Amino acid sequence: MTEEKEHREYAGQFRRSWAKLKRNKAALFGGALLLLYLFTALFAPVLYPGSPSAPNLMISLEKPSRDHFLGTDELGRTIMGRIIWGSRVSLLIALGVISVGLVLGVPLGLISGYYGGKIDFAIQRVTDMMLAFPGFLLALALVAVLGVGLKNTVISIGISMIPIYIRLVRGCVLSVKEQVYVEAARAVGSKDFRIIVRHILPNVMVPITVQTSLGMGTAILFAAGLGFLGLGVQPPNPEWGAMLGSGRAYLFNAPHVATFPGVAIFLAVLSFNLLGDGLRDALDPRFRI
Amino acid sequence: MNNHVLKVEGLKKHFPVRRGFFEKVIGWVKAVDGVDFEIAEGKTLGLVGESGCGKSTVGRLILKLLDPDGGTIHYKGKDISALSRKDLKELRKEMQIIFQDPFGSLNPRMTIGRTIEEGLRTLGIKDRDERNTRVQELLERVGISGASADRYPHEFSGGQRQRIGIARALSVEPHLLICDEPVSALDVSIQAQIINLLKELQQNLGLSYLFISHDLNVVGYLSDTVAVMYLGHIMEYAPSEKLFDHPLHPYTLALLSSVPGRDKPKGLETRELRGDVPTPFNPPPGCKFQGRCPLAEERCRQGEIEFYRVSRQHRVRCWKVI
Numbered sequence: 001m002t003e004e005k006e007h008r009e010y011a012g013q014f015r016r017s018w019a020k021l022k023r024n025k026a027a028l029f030g031g032a033l034l035l036l037y038l039f040t041a042l043f044a045p046v047l048y049p050g051s052p053s054a055p056n057l058m059i060s061l062e063k064p065s066r067d068h069f070l071g072t073d074e075l076g077r078t079i080m081g082r083i084i085w086g087s088r089v090s091l092l093i094a095l096g097v098i099s100v101g102l103v104l105g106v107p108l109g110l111i112s113g114y115y116g117g118k119i120d121f122a123i124q125r126v127t128d129m130m131l132a133f134p135g136f137l138l139a140l141a142l143v144a145v146l147g148v149g150l151k152n153t154v155i156s157i158g159i160s161m162i163p164i165y166i167r168l169v170r171g172c173v174l175s176v177k178e179q180v181y182v183e184a185a186r187a188v189g190s191k192d193f194r195i196i197v198r199h200i201l202p203n204v205m206v207p208i209t210v211q212t213s214l215g216m217g218t219a220i221l222f223a224a225g226l227g228f229l230g231l232g233v234q235p236p237n238p239e240w241g242a243m244l245g246s247g248r249a250y251l252f253n254a255p256h257v258a259t260f261p262g263v264a265i266f267l268a269v270l271s272f273n274l275l276g277d278g279l280r281d282a283l284d285p286r287f288r289i
Numbered sequence: 290m291n292n293h294v295l296k297v298e299g300l301k302k303h304f305p306v307r308r309g310f311f312e313k314v315i316g317w318v319k320a321v322d323g324v325d326f327e328i329a330e331g332k333t334l335g336l337v338g339e340s341g342c343g344k345s346t347v348g349r350l351i352l353k354l355l356d357p358d359g360g361t362i363h364y365k366g367k368d369i370s371a372l373s374r375k376d377l378k379e380l381r382k383e384m385q386i387i388f389q390d391p392f393g394s395l396n397p398r399m400t401i402g403r404t405i406e407e408g409l410r411t412l413g414i415k416d417r418d419e420r421n422t423r424v425q426e427l428l429e430r431v432g433i434s435g436a437s438a439d440r441y442p443h444e445f446s447g448g449q450r451q452r453i454g455i456a457r458a459l460s461v462e463p464h465l466l467i468c469d470e471p472v473s474a475l476d477v478s479i480q481a482q483i484i485n486l487l488k489e490l491q492q493n494l495g496l497s498y499l500f501i502s503h504d505l506n507v508v509g510y511l512s513d514t515v516a517v518m519y520l521g522h523i524m525e526y527a528p529s530e531k532l533f534d535h536p537l538h539p540y541t542l543a544l545l546s547s548v549p550g551r552d553k554p555k556g557l558e559t560r561e562l563r564g565d566v567p568t569p570f571n572p573p574p575g576c577k578f579q580g581r582c583p584l585a586e587e588r589c590r591q592g593e594i595e596f597y598r599v600s601r602q603h604r605v606r607c608w609k610v611i
Contacts, residue, residue, distance in 0.1 A: 189381030
């Protein structure tokens with residue numbers, strides 16, 4: 001009996017998932033990168049005690065050297081220091097964006113999937129409209145309305161993430177709500193709210209977790225994109241995308257100014273994506289985004 | 290006999306079949322198409338039929354997990370066919386269901402104690418300690434150690450899980466239990482245990498059962514009255530002994546003669562059933578059983594066949610055998 005087997009397998013699910021994740025070299029690499037990234041963001045003041053924004057025009061556009069490990073930018077600020085402090089900014093944005101997406105997207109997806117009917121129709125049509133735009137374009141349009149800056153970057157990208165969560169959660173709810181235990185809960189008179197929170201939500205957590213990891217990578221990339229266009233976090237705050245954007249002007253005489261922030265963005269996004277893929281494979285092989 | 294717990298009359302449920310972009314209704318599946326029966330206080334009605342005949346839908350309709358499209362359901366003399374949400378909550382305390390699948394019916398991410406506790410919340414027991422005590426009592430009552438309330442469903446076997454499902458159903462102190470194929474997913478040795486548990490609970494708690502099954506042996510053992518269902522219709526309805534000793538409907542005969550180990554019913558010519566149950570989607574007019582019936586004649590293909598009363602408690606939907 002396959003269902004019986006499935007349930008037996010559920011027994012050591014956490015242990016098995018962990019074992020599977022440990023065997024996945026790419027995911028481990030992603031996890032290690034992520035730890036490095038978190039460590040850098042957390043201990044930025046220790047790793048680079050000075051101000052990353054104070055200019056020193058005497059040493060502008062210096063090549064990487066012993067004094068300035070990754071060189072300096074056009075205002076003579078140490079790129080190493082700006083990357084270290086920039087990790088804080090990008091992490092903050094990623095966390096903020098995911099919070100907006102989760103807090104609004106997950107409940108809407110739960111409601112849409114569970115109740116169906118007119119509510120579902122309304123939520124889905126709005127979702128369709130939002131998904132019709134490429135995510136970055138939607139964020140860009142929202143920035144145009146809201147204005148630039150850290151807070152608005154988070155809100156804009158966060159909103160562009162909401163429909164992704166709605167779709168994902170709704171789809172999972174549609175299958176979970178047909179489970180017999182949901183019918184049983186209704187039969188014993190449990191309220192809808194309780195059924196959604198206690199029976200449905202825990203059983204859709206796996207895809208939400210995976211999407212959260214992948215979504216953080218996307219958020220960092222989008223934020224860097226906005227920064228690059230000068231529409232994200234504003235100077236003199238150290239933001240990787242903005243650093244990349246200002247370095248573009250010196251691409252030929254001082255390529256390090258644009259290269260190193262680019263590498264930082266690349267590694268941060270890579271860490272989330274590798275870990276997310278690994279989590280997906282480890283937690284539920286049937287599930288594919 | 291006026292001490293009916295449940296009286297169902299003309300119960301109907303037609304599911305629309307939709308196609309195309311605009312989800313146009315292109316036809317109806319008459320899952321339940323005019324079903325009548327009663328369940329007496331403390332008694333068991335067996336509802337038998339092949340898979341897909343609508344017997345589980347009947348259970349869901351009575352519980353109001355699905356809304357009927359026609360007919361009435363009287364519970365203890367009160368019409369429950371059109372209840373408000375608030376009254377529905379009261380109804381939940383009166384009747385409960387035990388499901389077929391002991392694996393799918395328990396939330397894998399919830400301890401069995403928490404699962405059983407849900408019914409106690411419906412009863413309005415606010416005190417956590419009291420709920421915990423009651424959970425343990427319920428578990429002990431169905432033969433599971435009260436100490437295992439903190440364990441998860443995957444730690445139990447199929448039979449144990451079915452017991453847990455029964456404990457959940459009992460948590461609201463119901464009077465009527467709808468048993469939807471409660472033993473058909475279990476090993477034969479475990480089946481007997483669960484059936485005996487159900488019998489014991491009936492005696493001790495005075496429960497009434499609607500026992501839905503395709504297994505005639507099990508139904509015969511448990512039921513006081515049996516209803517044989519085929520494609521949304523009840524074909525024969527009689528006290529258990531009568532139905533097994535003197536079956537009338539050709540479908541009942543065919544079902545009985547297909548049970549291994551049981552003596553072939555005497556009397557009418559019987560023939561084993563061939564083919565599958567035809568699809569309930571847009572069936573031909575006349576008797577639903579005509580396509581597989583050895584006695585089918587022209588008249589069976591015209592118009593609805595009446596539900597004839599052969600004796601006070603024996604009814605049959607076949608004009609050829611009365």
